[in-house]
Amino acid sequence: MQPPSKPDSILTTTGTAGNAPAVPVSSSRRRGAGIEPWLYLAPGLLIFTAFMALPTLGSLVLSATAWNGVSWDTATFVGFDNYVRAIQDGRFQTAFLNNIKLIPFYVLLPALLGIIPAALTHQMRLKGARWFQAGLFLPYIMPGVLIGVVWAWILNPVFGPVNKVLKNLGFNPPTWLGDFTWALPTVGFIGAWAAYGFCYVVFIAGLQKIPSELYEAARLDGANLWREFTTVTMPGLRREIAVVLSINLINALRAFDVIRATTNGGPGDETQVMALYMINSAFGANQAGYGTAIAVLLSVITLVGSMLILRFLGEPDE
Amino acid sequence: MSLDRRELLKRSGVVTAGLAVGGSIATHSVAAQDDVAPEGLVFWTGWNDPVRSGIAETLATSFAESHDGTEVQFQVFQTEDLGETLPRALEGGQGPDVAQVNQSDVMGPLVAAGRLVSLDDYAEEHGWNEILPEGLLSRNMFSEDGSQMGEGSLWGVPAETEIVGFFYNRAIFEEHGLSVPTTMAEFEEILGMLREMGVEPIAFGTLDQWQAIHMFGEIHGAYTTREYIDDLIYRRNDASFDDQSIRDAMAKFVEWSENGYFMEGVEGLNGDDATPVFTAGGAAMLMQGSWAAGVVNQEMGDEAGFFLMPPVEEGGDVYHVGGVGLPFAITDNAEDPDLAAELIAHLVSEEARGMLLEAGNLPAGEIPEDRIVEGTLTGELYSAWNTALEADAIGHFMDWAAPGIFDVLAGELQKLMAGETDVDTAVTTLQEFYAASFEA
Numbered sequence: 175m176q177p178p179s180k181p182d183s184i185l186t187t188t189g190t191a192g193n194a195p196a197v198p199v200s201s202s203r204r205r206g207a208g209i210e211p212w213l214y215l216a217p218g219l220l221i222f223t224a225f226m227a228l229p230t231l232g233s234l235v236l237s238a239t240a241w242n243g244v245s246w247d248t249a250t251f252v253g254f255d256n257y258v259r260a261i262q263d264g265r266f267q268t269a270f271l272n273n274i275k276l277i278p279f280y281v282l283l284p285a286l287l288g289i290i291p292a293a294l295t296h297q298m299r300l301k302g303a304r305w306f307q308a309g310l311f312l313p314y315i316m317p318g319v320l321i322g323v324v325w326a327w328i329l330n331p332v333f334g335p336v337n338k339v340l341k342n343l344g345f346n347p348p349t350w351l352g353d354f355t356w357a358l359p360t361v362g363f364i365g366a367w368a369a370y371g372f373c374y375v376v377f378i379a380g381l382q383k384i385p386s387e388l389y390e391a392a393r394l395d396g397a398n399l400w401r402e403f404t405t406v407t408m409p410g411l412r413r414e415i416a417v418v419l420s421i422n423l424i425n426a427l428r429a430f431d432v433i434r435a436t437t438n439g440g441p442g443d444e445t446q447v448m449a450l451y452m453i454n455s456a457f458g459a460n461q462a463g464y465g466t467a468i469a470v471l472l473s474v475i476t477l478v479g480s481m482l483i484l485r486f487l488g489e490p491d492e
Numbered sequence: 493m494s495l496d497r498r499e500l501l502k503r504s505g506v507v508t509a510g511l512a513v514g515g516s517i518a519t520h521s522v523a524a525q526d527d528v529a530p531e532g533l534v535f536w537t538g539w540n541d542p543v544r545s546g547i548a549e550t551l552a553t554s555f556a557e558s559h560d561g562t563e564v565q566f567q568v569f570q571t572e573d574l575g576e577t578l579p580r581a582l583e584g585g586q587g588p589d590v591a592q593v594n595q596s597d598v599m600g601p602l603v604a605a606g607r608l609v610s611l612d613d614y615a616e617e618h619g620w621n622e623i624l625p626e627g628l629l630s631r632n633m634f635s636e637d638g639s640q641m642g643e644g645s646l647w648g649v650p651a652e653t654e655i656v657g658f659f660y661n662r663a664i665f666e667e668h669g670l671s672v673p674t675t676m677a678e679f680e681e682i683l684g685m686l687r688e689m690g691v692e693p694i695a696f697g698t699l700d701q702w703q704a705i706h707m708f709g710e711i712h713g714a715y716t717t718r719e720y721i722d723d724l725i726y727r728r729n730d731a732s733f734d735d736q737s738i739r740d741a742m743a744k745f746v747e748w749s750e751n752g753y754f755m756e757g758v759e760g761l762n763g764d765d766a767t768p769v770f771t772a773g774g775a776a777m778l779m780q781g782s783w784a785a786g787v788v789n790q791e792m793g794d795e796a797g798f799f800l801m802p803p804v805e806e807g808g809d810v811y812h813v814g815g816v817g818l819p820f821a822i823t824d825n826a827e828d829p830d831l832a833a834e835l836i837a838h839l840v841s842e843e844a845r846g847m848l849l850e851a852g853n854l855p856a857g858e859i860p861e862d863r864i865v866e867g868t869l870t871g872e873l874y875s876a877w878n879t880a881l882e883a884d885a886i887g888h889f890m891d892w893a894a895p896g897i898f899d900v901l902a903g904e905l906q907k908l909m910a911g912e913t914d915v916d917t918a919v920t921t922l923q924e925f926y927a928a929s930f931e932a
Contacts, residue, residue: 242601243579243601244579244583244598244601244602244604244605244607245579245583245601245602245604245605245606245607246583247605248601248604248605326699326762329760330757330760330761330765331756331757331760331761332755332756332757332760332761332765332769332774333765333769337757348760349757349759349760349761350760351699351760352698352699352757352758352759352760352761352906353759353760353910354907354910354912436699437699438700438701438899439899439903440698440699440701440902440903440906441698441699441759441903441906441907441910441912442903442904442906442907442910442912442913443903446899446903454896454899455896457575457576458597458895458896458898458899459894459895459896459929460597460601460895460896461895461896
């Protein structure tokens with residue numbers, strides 16, 4: 175990692191940098207310097223305060239209330255009761271566990287599916303890789319609900335193409351999204367399909383900064399493709415892997431749209447996840463306070479998970 | 493309503509249409525062409541299909557013409573979006589004068605918050621109490637504190653009604669020598685014969701869950717009583733899911749699933765996807781609500797018929813899944829509630845009923861005999877509706893029993909179908925959620 179550049183230009187206003195002569199600063203200029211940085215910061219700070227800080231603060235307040243989401247007159251302060259209730263709530267526990275079960279699909283599988291074609295196209299210097307990249311990235315920019323609807327149609331057990339083909343081949347396929355055994359792996363697979371193009375593009379970007387001399391040196395030493403991958407590609411992609419896993423983990427923990435559009439948490443509670451349970455509690459069961467507490471817990475769990483990944487896979491000097 | 497908005501409404505004298513926020517809301521303004529509107533009304537509707545939003549637009553236009561050019565600006569919402577947006581808009585001092593308000597989870601909290609205007613006096617004035625029998629009209633009533641449904645003041649008036657039953661393919665029935673069943677035993681015999689002959693008996697889908705609740709509700713309707721189903725939905729008299737009628741219906745639901753009476757792949761099929769399967773001849777019957785009659789009629793014409801769930805024993809009672817559509821209510825945002833009431837009167841008028849009938853929908857109240865043509869789909873649907881209405885046999889949508897119980901009930905039914913739970917556990921889970929909902 176490059177060391178951060180020194181802000182020499184700032185130093186010249188308050189003292190000396192290197193051999194630069196000292197510049198006398200008037201008292202009015204000094205007073206102006208106190209306000210000026212805030213003026214630069216003000217637009218961003220206002221937007222951050224309005225759209226991040228205040229809603230976050232509001233959510234924390236809401237999570238400490240019993241509120242039906244309709245009228246403030248009905249809100250009562252309940253302290254940490256909603257958090258205690260969530261931790262003891264069997265359905266929330268199921269949702270949390272389902273999010274954990276989705277991690278291999280949402281986090282590892284797309285990373286794996288992204289890094290292999292990225293490494294192959296880079297190491298083998300395939301022609302037409304740009305078209306390949308565009309095609310792989312396409313699912314990532316599609317709305318999750320659309321992806322869910324399309325996959326629900328593809329996997330439809332009555333008229334979907336997947337089961338028609340499998341039946342013609344003599345198999346007895348499950349109903350996928352409606353099957354207690356297959357529902358969670360299926361929504362996990364759909365999530366992986368939606369995300370691996372993003373992983374691929376991040377890895378391709380990372381690969382382009384690995385000096386080609388390293389690959390040439392490896393080949394001179396007799397390394398095959400696999401050896402190049404393990405000794406040059408993987409170490410060179412350490413930061414990209416951390417970023418991809420971190421973002422994928424966030425997606426796994428906040429999984430909602432694909433599941434809402436395919437199974438709505440079913441069959442039973444097999445694909446019930448925290449974000450879906452949060453929405454259903456807040457708006458379906460008219461318990462906005464409880465739903466907000468689940469949202470706060472979801473945010474904390476996501477933050478901790480992301481920090482752990484960056485801690486263990488980030489740069490050693492970070 | 494702000495004065496600026498009223499001024500804006502007055503100045504737009506032509507029909508306009510466009511998409512508003514998020515693509516899920518369409519905004520239309522309607523006023524008589526040459527008049528200067530003295531007042532304007534904003535109306536939020538859940539009539540989001542082309543047919544009914546077209547009816548809303550036509551009615552808004554005729555209202556404007558009959559009220560000195562009073563402009564009606566109506567916005568079309570997806571039903572769920574309407575339920576989520578309306579309370580927050582009203583809490584912020586904004587929102588419509590007239591809106592369709594879901595009775596199951598929105599009306600009670602809005603009544604408690606004082607956001608709706610009581611329609612008791614208007615009902616007397618406009619004769620709304622005569623549109624529907626008390627048993628159906630009371631679904632739009634709540635106590636002043638919003639806690640008790642089914643009693644107290646009237647807060648909404650519906651234009652439509654709904655009933656769930658079975659559409660059937662006449663050709664398949666005739667080919668196999670079948671006739672409309674009059675008892676549960678006859679019905680099961682037909683279902684068994686169809687399965688044996690390799691014909692899918694009942695098309696429906698439980699992937700998106702709601703049809704599992706309707707199928708179960710239909711079966712439960714044959715085992716329950718008026719008193720029990722009303723108490724359960726209106727949350728009174730210590731009603732409980734731990735009831736023999738629930739257990740019997742669950743056992744029958746499992747039995748039908750195990751016997752293959754439901755179509756193959758039912759658990760992986762969305763509810764609305766079952767309709768094209770049926771209309772394409774993929775099943776002998778379709779379990780669906782009256783709201784699907786238009787589509788079935790369009791695809792099959794009178795090749796399709798309609799019947800209601802038969803009783804366990806001949807002549808017995810069945811309480812069919814159904815009720816009233818989204819009712820029209822006046823919000824506390826209305827500056828002129830009298831004018832808003834006149835708009836509602838127009839939306840539930842004979843003119844509106846006629847338009848709904850023409851479109852194949854089921855308007856509130858009894859269907860005139862001259863509209864019932866024997867041997868047609870709509871004729872059988874209207875006849876079934878009138879019979880159920882006269883017998884006070886319109887049940888409820890079971891997920892109205894408690895806010896949020898939809899997921900629990902649907903989940904337990906999916907588990908029962910897959911053998912992932914048993915009746916005792918399912919009943920216990922449901923009752924625990926239901927009891928807890930009284931404390932929330």
